[in-house]
Every structure is written in C-alpha cells, then in structure tokens.
Amino acid sequence: xGTTGDPTIGTGASFVMFAFDIAFAIDLDRxxxxxxxxxxxxxxxxxxxxxxxxxxxxxLPIRVTxxxxxxVLGGGDMKWSTHSQVExxxxxxxxxxxxxxxxxxxxxxALVELSATLYDTPTLVAEARxxxxxxxxxxxxxxxxxxxxxxxxxxxxxxxxALSGVAEPAQAAIEHADLxxxxxxxxRGPISDQxxxxxxxxxxxxxxxxxxxxxxxxxxxxxxxxEDVRDVLEFANVESLELRMLDDRLxxxxxxxxxxxxxxxxxxxxxxxxxxxxxxRVSRLQMDSxxxxxxxxxxxxxxxxxxxxxxxxxxxxxxHLPERxxxxxxxxxxxxxxxxxxxxxxxxxxxxxxxxIIIILIFVSIVLPFLxxxxxxxx
Numbered sequence: 202x203g204t205t206g207d208p209t210i211g212t213g214a215s216f217v218m219f220a221f222d223i224a225f226a227i228d229l230d231r232x233x234x235x236x237x238x239x240x241x242x243x244x245x246x247x248x249x250x251x252x253x254x255x256x257x258x259x260x261l262p263i264r265v266t267x268x269x270x271x272x273v274l275g276g277g278d279m280k281w282s283t284h285s286q287v288e289x290x291x292x293x294x295x296x297x298x299x300x301x302x303x304x305x306x307x308x309x310x311a312l313v314e315l316s317a318t319l320y321d322t323p324t325l326v327a328e329a330r331x332x333x334x335x336x337x338x339x340x341x342x343x344x345x346x347x348x349x350x351x352x353x354x355x356x357x358x359x360x361x362x363a364l365s366g367v368a369e370p371a372q373a374a375i376e377h378a379d380l381x382x383x384x385x386x387x388x389r390g391p392i393s394d395q396x397x398x399x400x401x402x403x404x405x406x407x408x409x410x411x412x413x414x415x416x417x418x419x420x421x422x423x424x425x426x427x428e429d430v431r432d433v434l435e436f437a438n439v440e441s442l443e444l445r446m447l448d449d450r451l452x453x454x455x456x457x458x459x460x461x462x463x464x465x466x467x468x469x470x471x472x473x474x475x476x477x478x479x480x481x482r483v484s485r486l487q488m489d490s491x492x493x494x495x496x497x498x499x500x501x502x503x504x505x506x507x508x509x510x511x512x513x514x515x516x517x518x519x520x521h522l523p524e525r526x527x528x529x530x531x532x533x534x535x536x537x538x539x540x541x542x543x544x545x546x547x548x549x550x551x552x553x554x555x556x557x558i559i560i561i562l563i564f565v566s567i568v569l570p571f572l573x574x575x576x577x578x579x580x
Contacts, residue, residue, distance in 0.1 A: 210307060210361055211365055213304075214304050215303040215305060215359045215360070216300050216303075216431060218358070218438050219353055220297075220298050220299075220354040221299065221442070222296050225345050227291060227295055228344075229263055231342060232263060232340040232343040262290050265336060269328065287300065287301055287328075295493075296443055297336065301325060301329070305359070313380065313389060316359070319357050319387070326353065354439070354441050354442035356418070356438040359419065371412050373412075373423060378401055379392070381401065382396065384419065385418065387419065403516075405511050413515075438520070440497055440517075440520075447497075448529055448532070454486045455532060455539070459539070483536075
C-alpha cells in the first residue's frame with residue numbers, strides 16, 4: 202500500500218533486459234529467412250526489422266517475438282507477472298537482447314519492492330537463456346563462429362506512461378527523490394542524501410511532461426511515449442556487454458602475443474622465431490578485435506535528435522563506456538605494436554640469413570680457384 206501522498210501508476214511497464222553474445226557475427230538476411238521458415242511452423246513467432254524515426258542502424262537488427270509462459274515475481278501482497286511474450290533483438294555483431302515486460306499499476310512506492318526483486322532474478326535469467334537457446338537453434342546457419350558464453354548484462358527500464366497524484370513528472374523527481382533513487386538503486390531501505398543525489402544525477406528531459414532518470418542499474422522513464430528512449434538504453438546495455446567481453450578478450454590476446462614475443466627458444470637458428478602461423482594468428486586476432494570494435498561503435502547513429510543523443514551520453518557515462526573505449530583502444534594500439542615487432546623480428550632474421558648466404562657465396566668464390574679439382578675442371 203502507498204503512503205500518504207504516494208502517487209499512483211495508472212499505466213506503465215517494467216522492461217527487464219538481458220544482453221548475451223552468441224557469435225562473432227550474424228548474417229541478418231540469412232537469419233530473417235530462417236525465421237520466416239520457422240513462421241510457417243510456428244505462427245506465434247513474429248519478427249520484424251524496424252527502427253525508430255531518429256535511429257540509423259547499420260544494418261537494421263531483427264526483432265523477434267516469442268511466446269513465454271508468465272513468470273510470477275515477488276510474493277505475499279506484492280506480486281507481479283511477466284507478459285506472455287518475450288522480445289529478442291538480434292544484432293549483426295553477434296549480440297542478442299532478451300526483454301521481458303512486467304505490467305505496472307498501483308502505488309509508486311511498490312516499485313521499490315519490484316526493483317529489489319528484479320535485482321537478482323535467477324528465474325528470469327534462466328528463462329532468458331532458454332529463449333536464447335531456442336532462437337540460436339532457429340538461426341544457427343546464420344551464425345559466424347557461434348559460441349556459448351555465460352556472460353550476461355542486465356538492465357531494467359521502468360516506463361510509466363500515466364502517474365496520478367503529481368502535477369508534472371519533473372515535480373515527482375523532486376518531491377519523491379528518495380523513493381525514485383531507491384527504485385534506481387534497488388534498495389528497500391533508506392539511503393543517504395549523497396546516494397540520492399548520485400542516483401538522480403543522470404536526469405534529462407525533453408518536455409515539462411516527461412523526465413528520464415538514468416542510473417547504472419535501472420532507469421525510470423516518466424513519459425507517455427518513451428519507446429525511442431528505451432531502445433537507446435537497450436542498445437547501450439548491449440554495447441556495455443560487448444565492450445566488456447572485448448576488453449577481456451584483448452587481455453587474453455595480449456597475453457598470447459607477449460608469450461610469442463618473449464619465447465627465447467624461437468630465436469635460434471634451428472627454428473624461425475616468428476613463423477607465418479604465429480604471425481598470421483596475431484594478425485587475425487588483431488583484425489577480428491578491430492572489426493568487432495568498429496561494428497559495435499558504428500551499429501547505431503542518432504540522426505538529428507539531440508535529446509536521444511543526450512540520453513545515450515547519460516547511459517554511456519553510467520555504464521562507463523568511455524572508459525571501456527579508452528581501454529580497448531589502448532590495447533588495440535598495443536597489439537598493433539606487438540604485431541609490428543613480430544614483423545620486424547622476422548624481417549631481421551631474413552636479412553641475417555641473406556647476409557650469411559652472401560658471405561658463404563663470397564667465401565666459396567674465393568676458395569674454389571685454389572682447389573686442385575677446380576683447376577682440373579678449368580683445363
């Protein structure tokens with residue numbers, strides 16, 4: 202039950218998003234064709250390529266709707282249930298976002314309990330993985346280098362279309378700052394003024410009738426039409442996962458590259474220090490990482506909409522994406538330097554071998570005239 206002066210949610214929904222990585226890349230045209238074939242057998246599967254008016258996806262991702270048995274969340278007097286469908290968004294760089302929708306109504310204060318419940322939801326994660334496995338089987342021929350990875354990035358967007366008891370949404374962010382901050386931080390108990398200020402720092406608005414509160418764990422959208430904003434946050438969550446995985450992958454690649462460079466046994470004359478296989482391997486890893494990084498960063502462009510660009514910057518700051526970018530660029534630069542060093546070593550060895558061949562040929566040309574059998578041949 203709400204407290205005195207507790208605003209009431211008329212209509213709204215919480216969108217629980219899980220980002221996964223299933224392949225190095227996905228052929229979206231092939232995936233769309235495979236899903237169309239599945240449609241002939243499963244009428245409940247619906248897919249569509251769509252993009253909000255101010256989005257420029259390259260290429261357009263595929264949105265798939267699959268049936269899903271409702272999942273009950275919470276307990277006692279506070280229970281919520283997910284919608285009977287789940288949405289999956291497929292990106293060409295190998296990522297898939299799985300989204301559950303939880304209808305909202307009732308006192309705003311109840312959102313604190315829902316947020317805390319959603320903070321750790323093994324049931325939803327398990328269902329997301331099950332839906333992902335089903336989709337993976339449907340589009341497997343379209344996957345380039347598919348892999349199973351336990352990494353997942355979750356995010357919750359509480360979208361409230363109608364809120365009674367407040368004059369304007371922006372006013373709610375002031376009058377109920379403590380409540381909204383606890384929703385964002387998924388904290389059932391009270392939090393400090395400093396924590397409240399930090400949680401609400403990622404605030405942005407387009408009109409007096411809307412406000413977006415963006416934090417690292419969740420976002421609250423008080424808006425009658427926030428689909429574009431939600432899509433930006435969904436992509437930012439996927440990007441967070443992909444950059445984290447790429448950053449970790451580059452750590453492993455650099456360890457392997459350092460091992461190749463520091464392998465003292467590979468400098469001897471009986472073995473080429475940097476063979477074609479080692480050099481090609483480093484080159485391939487370097488190219489794959491650079492292509493994936495560029496693919497993620499260039500997947501979405503916000504065309505002519507400064508508000509959505511501002512929303513994305515807020516989300517990127519909350520997810521520490523600029524720091525991830527800087528780390529990845531630094532590691533890619535280091536990998537470039539290692540590859541150049543490997544090439545230099547190989548080139549140096551070739552020059553040394555060539556020099557020794559020339560020296561041996563000169564020595565032979567000097568010695569031959571003094572050999573008796575060579576003089577006999579000359580007669």
